[in-house]
Amino acid sequence: MVIPRAAAVVVDGRRALLIKRYLRHQTRSACVMCDAAGWDGPECPGHQYAVLPGGHVEDGEAAETAALRELTEETTLTAQVDRLLWTGEHNGRPASYFLMTAVTGTPLLSGPEAEAHRPNNTFELVWAEPEDFDDLGLYPADLRPPLAELLSPPA
Template identity: 65%
Template sequence: MPIPRAVAVVLDGPRVLVIKRFRRDPGFASCNLCREAAAPGPLCPGHRYAVLPGGHVEEGESAETAALRELTEETTLTGRIERLLWTGRHGARPASYFLMTGVTGTSVLAGEEAVEHRPDNSFELAWATTADFERLNLVPSELRGPLAALLDAR
């Protein structure tokens, strides 16, 4: 059973907070992204993409609590949940997306992302507009339409 993912959607006017990623696995066999794309091996070429802040829902934890925890762990920001925006999938995992309100602090990369940040596994916080989604390769791609509609409605 896949571990659910909880996601914090942090907006600032027409922008949303994302984590830009670059990941290069040691080889094709160990890279989920290469296998999903049916990319030829044996070497992983590296992948650039962006995700919204979020992560695993821990055992005994609600998705709401996980979204708030992951927001603080990854970005040092704190906030409250305004409402559940969507549920869907992030790869093979069920995912819940929560709109944040009352967000305070300055976004600074923190937690495991800061510890694991290196040339072949980089993390960078960034603000993105709808026009940036394709260039940044925001994943999951099914999120781009609803997120664009949310930003356009603000």
């Protein structure tokens, strides 16, 4: 069974809140990022990338609810869903991306991400502008153009 992913898009001017990651497993077969990148070596080389806050949609849970829950679990922020921005795929799973509004709090790494934070599995909250997306390796890469457009001032 494929578990959908829901993500929260938190915007502050020209910046979006991302989770910067470094992930390295002992073997390629244990690493979902190796699989997504098509890496075929026996060892995982380690991956540096960034994602929008989000995660699994629980059984019976609406994607909007999952995006709000994951945002709070990962960042301590609370918010409301403004609207669905995009749908796509994340590591072969359907993904929904929701714009957040009425965001309150100060972003602090929390929940399972804070507990799992180790040298080979790091998590860091960062505010990023569109020109940062390539260097951060915003994943999935097909999010970069629509997110950059969302963050661009109207012409």
